[in-house]
Amino acid sequence: MQRKLSIGTVERLIHYYRCVEELIIEGQTCISSEELAEKTGYTPAQVRKDLTWHGALGVPGKGYATDVVQQVLRKLLGKHRPRLVGLVGVGHLGLALLRHPDFHKHGFHIVAGFDKELTKIGHSIDGVYIYDVSQIEKVCPLLKIEMGLVAVPPLEAQKVSDALIRAGVLGILNFAAVRLSVPSHVHLENVDLSIELEKLSCRIEGWL
Amino acid sequence: MQRKLSIGTVERLIHYYRCVEELIIEGQTCISSEELAEKTGYTPAQVRKDLTWHGALGVPGKGYATDVVQQVLRKLLGKHRPRLVGLVGVGHLGLALLRHPDFHKHGFHIVAGFDKELTKIGHSIDGVYIYDVSQIEKVCPLLKIEMGLVAVPPLEAQKVSDALIRAGVLGILNFAAVRLSVPSHVHLENVDLSIELEKLSCRIEGWL
Numbered sequence: 001m002q003r004k005l006s007i008g009t010v011e012r013l014i015h016y017y018r019c020v021e022e023l024i025i026e027g028q029t030c031i032s033s034e035e036l037a038e039k040t041g042y043t044p045a046q047v048r049k050d051l052t053w054h055g056a057l058g059v060p061g062k063g064y065a066t067d068v069v070q071q072v073l074r075k076l077l078g079k080h081r082p083r084l085v086g087l088v089g090v091g092h093l094g095l096a097l098l099r100h101p102d103f104h105k106h107g108f109h110i111v112a113g114f115d116k117e118l119t120k121i122g123h124s125i126d127g128v129y130i131y132d133v134s135q136i137e138k139v140c141p142l143l144k145i146e147m148g149l150v151a152v153p154p155l156e157a158q159k160v161s162d163a164l165i166r167a168g169v170l171g172i173l174n175f176a177a178v179r180l181s182v183p184s185h186v187h188l189e190n191v192d193l194s195i196e197l198e199k200l201s202c203r204i205e206g207w208l
Numbered sequence: 209m210q211r212k213l214s215i216g217t218v219e220r221l222i223h224y225y226r227c228v229e230e231l232i233i234e235g236q237t238c239i240s241s242e243e244l245a246e247k248t249g250y251t252p253a254q255v256r257k258d259l260t261w262h263g264a265l266g267v268p269g270k271g272y273a274t275d276v277v278q279q280v281l282r283k284l285l286g287k288h289r290p291r292l293v294g295l296v297g298v299g300h301l302g303l304a305l306l307r308h309p310d311f312h313k314h315g316f317h318i319v320a321g322f323d324k325e326l327t328k329i330g331h332s333i334d335g336v337y338i339y340d341v342s343q344i345e346k347v348c349p350l351l352k353i354e355m356g357l358v359a360v361p362p363l364e365a366q367k368v369s370d371a372l373i374r375a376g377v378l379g380i381l382n383f384a385a386v387r388l389s390v391p392s393h394v395h396l397e398n399v400d401l402s403i404e405l406e407k408l409s410c411r412i413e414g415w416l
Contacts, residue, residue, distance in 0.1 A: 005415045007407065014406045077406060078413040085405075096301035101362070102385045102402040108409075147408060154309070171408040177310045187411035189404050194310040196397050197293075198222045198285060199215070200355060200379040201316075203395035205286040207213045 010077075012050055015040040017073040018106075020066045032063035083108045086145040086169070088160045089152035090115040090130055093175060097149055098128060111143050114160070133160060140167035147171045154178040218285075220258055223248040225281040226314075228274045240271035291316045294348055294377070296368045297359035298323040298338055301383055305357055306336060319351050322368070341368060348375035355379045362386040 005013075019039050023031060033051070037044040051057075051064060056072040058064040074080050085103070087094055090113045097103070098110055113130040115121060120130045131139050139145075148164040150157050150172055157176035164172060171187040174180050182188050202208045213221075227247050231239060241259070245252040259265075259272060264280040266272040282288050293311070295302055298321045305311070306318055321338040323329060328338045339347050347353075356372040358365050358380055365384035372380060379395040382388050390396050410416045 003415075005410070007416065010407060010410050010416055011403065014403060076410075076413075076415065078409040078415075083405070083409055091304070092300045092307065093304035096299070096304055097401070099300065100401060102400075103405065106402050106406065108402065108405045146412065147405070171412045173404055173408055187408055187416075189408045189411070191399075191401065191404055192310075193305070193308060193399065194314045194316065195219065195222060196381055196399055197291070197311065197316045197355070198314065199218060200381055200395055200397045201286040201291055202213070202218050202284075203397070204354065204379045205284075207211075207284065207286075208215065208218055208395075 009050065012040070012042055012046070013054070013073055013077060015042075016047070016050070016069065017077055017079070020069045020073075023066050024070060029066055030063045031066055031069075033058065036064070079107050081107075083147055084143060084145045085110045085147045085149060086112045086114065086136070086140055086143070086164065087128070087149045087151065088114045088133065088136065088164065089150065089156075090117075090120050090125065091151065094149075094151040095125070097151060097175075098126060108147070110149070111145060112139055114139075133163075136160065136163040137167045140164065140169060145169060147173065150174045150176055150180075152176060217258065220248070220250055220254070221262070221281055221285060223250075224255070224258070224277065225285055225287070228277045228281075231274050232278060237274055238271045239274055239277075241266065244272070287315050291355055292351060292353045293318045293355045293357060294320045294322065294344070294351070294353040294372065295336070295357045295359065296322045296341065296344065296372065297357075297361075297364075298325075298328050298333065299359065302357075302359040303333070305359060306334060316355070318357070319353060320347055322347075341371075344368065344371040345375045348372065348377060353377060355381065358382045358384055358388075360384060 033044040033047040037047045054072055054076060056064055056069045085108050087097060087110050110128055113128050114133045114136055115130055116133045121132045123130055146169060148169045150161055152160055154176045157178050158180055161172055161180050165186050174190045177192060180188060241252040241255040245255045262280055262284060264272055264277045293316050295305060295318050318336055321336050322341045322344055323338055324341045329340045331338055354377060356377045358369055360368055362384045365386050366388055369380055369388050373394050382398045385400060388396060
């Protein structure tokens with residue numbers, strides 16, 4: 001069985017990866033754990049522990065080769081191949097997701113949109129074709145879509161998720177404020193924006 | 209000094225609160241730790257520990273009075289008074305936030321929008337007036353806004369945050385994919401949607 005990582009570890013690895021990616025673009029070939037720690041907001045000891053544990057070894061006095069760190073983390077984070085994504089719900093949130101400047105940069109490509117509104121179906125938005133929501137099961141396997149973004153109203157979210165799952169999608173990022181039920185082989189992440197506001201509220205109250 | 213809670217604890221308390229709030233609307237006056245655990249996805253032992261620790265005492269064999277749990281958690285989560293929120297950036301993401309069905313329900317009221325586009329300034333959207341972004345420092349104190357949503361492009365995010373901070377805002381929820389610098393008395397939460405996709409990707413790879 002594959003070793004599991006904690007959410008905290010994964011978040012740190014993502015930040016290291018993004019950092020070395022930028023450094024490589026800037027032409028930097030080496031980075032010390034202190035510098036990587038400062039840029040990502042963790043401690044040098046944590047950086048060293050994480051990188052050593054995952055097989056990126058540093059050279060004493062020189063640091064870590066940025067391309068080695070990139071290579072090790074790329075595989076681990078599943079970034080060695082592009083991820084094809086389907087977007088269900090092309091309302092304001094859907095459009096914001098479609099135009100998110102970072103998705104493409106980080107290897108996530110929205111290759112199809114789905115909506116039930118006739119005014120949207122059959123049009124392309126920023127190069128992404130919008131299909132009728134009833135076509136999810138047909139289109140996703142054809143386009144090899146493996147992740148779905150659910151940006152529809154709460155009452156419709158389970159229905160479109162079921163269609164995505166029947167279409168073979170392996171991961172769903174759900175923005176609807178409703179708890180979805182998915183089979184065990186499908187991975188689900190929920191983005192609940194009002195929870196983020198609640199956390200901020202607790203910080204203001206001094207509890208966090 | 210005020211006792212601090214972990215992010216995990218705060219998330220659990222938010223879910224308990226939302227659950228008992230719904231139960232109260234449905235007329236349920238009592239709930240067992242087992243039932244609350246089942247509805248929120250935690251263990252009964254965790255529920256009992258959390259509620260006891262925060263002063264909501266159950267009655268053996270009967271469970272917890274829903275109104276007592278609500279009262280205890282309401283104060284703790286800062287929900288005893290409405291939170292007035294200013295939205296900076298009324299693009300697609302901003303509009304999705306403005307129309308988010310849950311913000312109002314959970315006590316967060318967007319009372320002003322700010323944008324730099326002349327076609328938006330001076331209009332009301334769903335009852336929320338849109339001001340020129342240059343008016344942040346003037347409008348926020350007048351409307352007693354204490355939280356800001358930053359939904360502008362990355363390059364503009366620091367500038368509008370600085371204006372919100374000068375306007376006396378205590379908490380910022382940042383949607384721009386950029387690290388903001390804020391003084392220590394201001395609380396910052398970042399929502400990085402591409403990180404959520406990365407996590408989902410790691411789940412598909414079997415690391416999470």
